[in-house]
Amino acid sequence: MEFEAPTSPRFFVLEEGILRSRYDVDVDTVDPVNHGDAPRCPRCGAFVGLLKWLPPYRVELELHGKELGDFIKNSAYELLISERLAEAFRAEGLTGLEGFHPVEVLRVRCMRKRPRQPISVPRYSVVSTCYGRAAVDTMLTRVRTTRPITCLECRSTTINAIHGIVLEPGTWQGEDIFRPRGLPGTLVVSERFKDFVERHGFTNMRLTPAEQYVKDPSNLGPAPLPTA
Structure with missing residues (x-):
């Protein structure tokens, strides 16, 4: 009988659908x-989230698209x-979201040609995302920063480019959706x-394998891997 070694958990970065897609929408509070x-x-007292x-x-x-989707990233x-x-x-017992407060949608402005049929507006809830214990592996995650990390708790710094995200083994505590330490503005989800x-x-949900995720608006390229 062959023994199969356990595989490492796989993670994905969650974003809205592609710009100008069928479900493209902006939110105004x-x-x-x-x-x-x-x-x-x-x-260290650094901010790890917004108000x-x-x-x-x-x-x-x-x-901007044709219909409203299931997911809108405020x-x-x-x-x-x-x-x-x-x-x-909630029925399937996933974790990492809290709140589930009803949202009142006062108006939907169609920015394209007015549709022939009225827009169907789903009932929406606002949920807060978990700031998890999972931490970015500072040696393997290829990010370009403007200053070195000084706090190993939050790993806060200013990031200019991301070319792949690797989480430090043993830091993830099983949440299905979370914001990792070191990248608090990025949504990471489990394979589940x-x-x-x-x-x-x-x-309106786009999932990219974390190790393939790229965010580099200034085309800086990936940071070099550390040398031995």
């Missing part, structure tokens, strides 16, 4: 917009998800979450 404090690193959005949750949507910290996505997430999205056919 509507006054009054209330905010709570932004989270900070318990060790928390507080009720009332009221938005207007600008639809920011990496707060997402709008459809009722069917929210119900399936990827399978969940594909099985249900949820829309």
Whole structure:
């Protein structure tokens, strides 16, 4: 009987669908917009998130595509998800989202040619994303930064380019969607979450294997790997 060594967990970066896709949409929050404090690193005090959005949750949507999808990224910290996505997430016991507060959509502005049929507007909830214990492997993740990391708790720095994300072994605690230490503005999901999205056919969600993820607006190229 052959023994199969356990494989390392696979992770994926979650983004909205491609720009100008069928589900392309922008979110505008509507006054009054209330905010709570932004989270900070318990060790160095650096910010590890944006100001928390507080009720009332009221938005207007600008639809550049043809229909509204299941997933709208207000920011990496707060997402709008459809009722069917929210119900399936909780029913299947996935982890990493909290809140699930109803959102009032006051208006949908169609930015393209007015459709013949009225736009169907799903019921949306706002959810907060987990700031997990999973940490970016500073030796293997090829990011270009403007300053060195000084706090090994939050691993906060200014990042100018990302060419692949590798998480430090043993730091992930099983969340299905989370923001890792070192990249708090990036949404990372488990393989279970990827399978969940594909099985249900949820829309406006793009999943890229973490080690293949590239974000490099200035075309700086990947940082060199450390030498032995």
